[in-house]
């Protein structure tokens with residue numbers, strides 16, 4: 245039997261990167277996957293590529309009306325959800341001295357407010373014994389320059405994960421966070437940096453990772469499979485760091 249046989253999962257931000265890889269891995273493990281994205285064309289392309297076990301929904305995690313509509317969009321596809329992977333997120337970087345209110349609001353609206361209300365709106369659809377997984381970041385726990393708002397948004401999600409673990413334990417719902425280090429996804433192309441600068445950034449970052457490379461989206465996806473599966477039946481309220489060791493490499497390497 246496959247590890248997620250008979251399970252129904254919802255993944256936010258599933259048309260790209262880690263969310264897309266997780267959709268592939270969940271399907272490979274026997275799950276049916278409903279995923280969201282904010283761009284209709286990108287959602288359609290991903291749904292086609294993922295095949296008949298996937299259903300794409302257009303829903304913007306930064307728009308409250310979309311989040312309020314989400315349960316009604318999901319219900320014709322599934323009565324109940326077994327797995328919720330709260331993954332949709334953006335990354336923009338700025339020193340505190342140069343950040344404006346739009347920078348702050350855009351990140352917080354999608355990464356934290358979006359995560360908070362995604363869970364709130366979908367709670368009535370979660371089956372007893374369901375698994376919620378938040379995609380956070382090692383940035384929440386380290387002092388990387390220029391990451392102030394992004395790091396805070398992910399730290400807020402980590403805090404939310406711990407609180408939800410206690411609130412939802414009576415329903416047997418487990419709540420955990422995955423904190424990736426640098427993972428090779430299209431997110432870096434969305435930073436608005438010239439390719440040369442991106443390559444330099446990637447080079448420096450790779451050297452900070454103990455394993456001397458970026459992670460692959462599939463490596464985060466496999467961690468999500470584990471947390472979603474019955475193999476993690478006694479794990480709740482925790483953070484699983486999947487970062488090639490970057491977070492413990494602060495001093496000498």
Ligand SMILES: NC(=O)c1ccc[n+]([C@@H]2O[C@H](COP(=O)([O-])OP(=O)(O)OC[C@H]3O[C@@H](n4cnc5c(N)ncnc54)[C@H](OP(=O)(O)O)[C@@H]3O)[C@@H](O)[C@H]2O)c1
Nearest residue numbers: 257259260261262282304305306332333381426427429431
């Ligand atoms: N890559 C890394 O190094 C890394 C490290 C730590 C944590 N993370 C976290 O991992 C998650 C996935 O990122 P990724 O690296 O896989 O990047 P990605 O390839 O850009 O994927 C992000 C996904 O979220 C979607 N999204 C963004 N804003 C949205 C919104 N308002 N409503 C709905 N969907 C939205 C994106 O849609 P579009 O395609 O339309 O943009 C995309 O499908 C993020 O939460 C990120 O913070 C990534």
